Amino acid sequence: MNAPAGQRLEGPGLAAHIAQEPAIAFRNVSKSFADAGGAAKVTALDALDFAVPRSSITCIIGRSGAGKSTLIRLVNGLEKPTSGSVIVDGTDVSALSESALRPVRRSIGMIFQHFNLLTSRTVYDNVALPLEIAGVNRRAIEAKVMPLLDLVGLADKSRRYPSELSGGQKQRVGIARALATDPKVLLSDEATSALDPETTRSILGLLKRINAELGLTVLLITHEMQVVKQVADRVAVIDGGRIVEEGDTYSVFTRPQHPTTRTLLADVVGVHLPAFVTSRLSPEPKPGADAVVKVIFTGPNATEPVLAKLGETMGLHLNILAGAVDEISGRPYGTLVVSMDAGPETLARARGFIHDLGLETEVLGYVV
Amino acid sequence: MWFEILRLIVNATGETLYMVAVSALIGSLIGGPLGIFLATSRRGELFAAPAVNGILGIVVNATRSTPFIILVVAIIPFTRLVAGTSIGTSAAIVPLTIATIPFVARLIETAIRDVDPGLVEAARAMGATRLQIVSKVLIAEARPGITLGITLTVVSLIGYSAMVGAVGGGGLGDLGIRYGYQRFMPSVMLAVVVVLIVLVQIVQTVGDLLARHFDKRARRT
């Protein structure tokens, strides 16, 4: 991604370089805080490297205390790294003074878990605030605010105060406010964590639309896998101040590698076996036992009547124990757990049959 | 006779209002910014200056814990310097103002500290300067609290201004002591007390209404 030493970047070369350059890059970033007592240090981020592609919706997920908020606050310089650099749109924001940061911050919008709207200002005046701060005149402010309120569907509430709005409406005001100065990057720190699932969905839908229509890069922090599943193109898992896993959402969700990712995903993706099955499940095959197999449908095959074919072709008795079809960043992901009266050899052949149809299998165990 | 008493009361009320208004105004003009600074200058805050904050805090506490009557007497030389005399209504304004400054400062500090830090964070993220944060966020959001603080200040000043009457400061307190107590005219004493009560009621009511008007947060009741 970096230009070779000595090579000058000009014209089309420069344009191509900029297009490839990530919107945000963390380079070997560490951040530690002095403890409340002042003596002990808390390491929030530990030599972290991470890039957010331009115009993507990238999610960072992790447990509480993993360092997510610290990470996102580095992007607009609310926090300074102890070492390393944070490059936003080609500028090393970690090296900027507070006053040099101000114009940069105007090109980075931010939304918050608790909305952080001014209670003393109407919806209109809240959205106008970043423009007032930037010294924009009244006329231009009006020309900017009303279309934004339209975009978030709150034009009719412009004279209301935040206390008169629902949580979802407040976050829409927050989004309109974040977009007021035409930012290139939108940061979201747990912006849906205080909302119910229904409202979360509509807010995420709005973010997706903004990303698509404005080409805005969205960096989203969350502890909820549901959020990632609904909006993210890319996801990174943060644990102990490091990115432990990252990739496009579908692969991370369907093939999680790191234990933390697996734990975070446990309740969100796939199926849960009923207790009467898990309690009888043994890892070793026994004579006369049924094999319990998880069949994973990814991509377009998800709707194929695979099991019917399998039963027919191989003369097996299949029992469906559990099943679910998920949608992960717009693609189907199905899991089905079946038991089959198959010995080791039949089992191997059955799995081969399924694999040939482009699906995956995993043997969970055996039940008598 | 009654007309004379009425004239005295009207005059004294005018003097009291004058003392209260001037000392509330000057006291707030100095105490307000001091309060804002106290609220924003601890470690890690907007105008972080922990040492200055600590020293100012001690000065404010010392002034506030000095009994008002002692303060009046203790600063007589300063009063003479400022007002040219140590007796009379204008002279009384000096100690009243000195007592008001730390009082207002603490109340405004409390009001500003009540503002959600998330709002300051949001304003910083927008690229606001520190002064913009003070004017557009802190003061704007603390307006209900500031209004109640100034109301409480004025109410307290009405009481204190009656106290300076005891040391020749004029106003309602002076009238009450000279006529009601020294010449034993209970009706004058009663009238003075009634006027003071009415003044306090008016100030409190107006203050409450204004604070309510400024307060756009959800009402819990």
Ligand SMILES: Nc1ncnc2c1ncn2[C@@H]1O[C@H](COP(=O)(O)OP(=O)(O)O)[C@@H](O)[C@H]1O
């Ligand atoms: N201002 C601070 N002072 C001291 N410790 C902090 C501060 N901010 C965050 N931390 C610590 O850094 C770690 C990461 O915090 P944070 O980034 O807020 O995590 P998350 O947002 O993932 O819950 C935590 O251990 C937290 O206690």
Ligand SMILES: [Mg+2]
């Ligand atoms: Mg957090």
